Amino acid sequence: MQITRAGEYGVLGMMYLARRDDGAARKTAMIDEVSRAEKVPKSFLAKIFQNLARAGLVKSVRGAGGGFVLAKTPTEITVLEIVEAIEGKITFQRCKQDKPDCKHIGGCALCGLFEQAQGGLTDVLTRTTLDDLIKRQERIDTTHDHSAGRLSNSQKDAIVR
Amino acid sequence: MQITRAGEYGVLGMMYLARRDDGAARKTAMIDEVSRAEKVPKSFLAKIFQNLARAGLVKSVRGAGGGFVLAKTPTEITVLEIVEAIEGKITFQRCKQDKPDCKHIGGCALCGLFEQAQGGLTDVLTRTTLDDLIKRQERIDTTHDHSAGRLSNSQKDAIVR
DNA sequence: TTATTTTAGGACAGAATCAGTCCTATTTAA
């Protein structure tokens, strides 16, 4: 019962994109840049962003000067969307999966409970947008900010060049 | 993001134990009986019940006439307890795991969000006791009851002998 | 005591999923 690394890297990557274009226009960021900034394996991240692009959460721009941009504003993207774009739809119960082969199917109390439990989870992830997430992050960064592991502005500059 | 078969079988097994001793005293049920009733691989279920026993949710009785009994009343056992006894503590984030090796650790907004999301899930599973679950099941059985896949009373008698 | 019945525990194995890597297109800008 854990989120996969792919899912986590994906959210991290999206956060980077969102935080990158502060203020104004949305600019593309290359996989290489995101990968270094978030300390995540580059080719793995590339695969993950393919999923995000297919799901319509980011737009990919090929060729020199290309990269990825958010396809929508951070307020319009929920964390659940991101995770499900990468890991596939969240379903606790096997019976709600592609291949329902359970003998209990039909009248199973567990099924209802799991649905409810899953709801408790997805509610939180649906209510939280990418924007909420970066605001949380900013709050963390500013309060007990410097030297606290998180990338400082100078480091950020070094990465962005 | 799915419950494992082991976890599900475990809850199913516990439900069987709880439903078995209606009214009065708690009686032991053998693995073989539970396995047949819930249509779950026997030796796999045996392993699962070992976990439940170690967690103190059931008591095991060895030797002829032995088997497993609930160690507490169904109202005192939560579904989360059952699942965690089998799958281990639920932790969405790697950093809260045994081996925290994430570079973002320390000031990570994701960490807080996942904790919250996980809370949404575990809340439901903590509030629901084994007793609640079998009541749900009974409600399902009686409403659109007969022939509906779920074990009928005659089948039950056949199993219990 | 001895045989029988039950769980305990460990070792093992096949399948599936995870966590990547790598290589070859394809697209685009310069």
Place this chain on the structure above:
DNA sequence: TTAAATAGGACTGATTCTGTCCTAAAATAA
């Protein structure tokens, strides 16, 4: 035309899941 970027597929090693099997230990019944 060349260089820079993503797209997509194939592939791989590690880990976890889903079991099975065997031997030991405990308890009962004869």
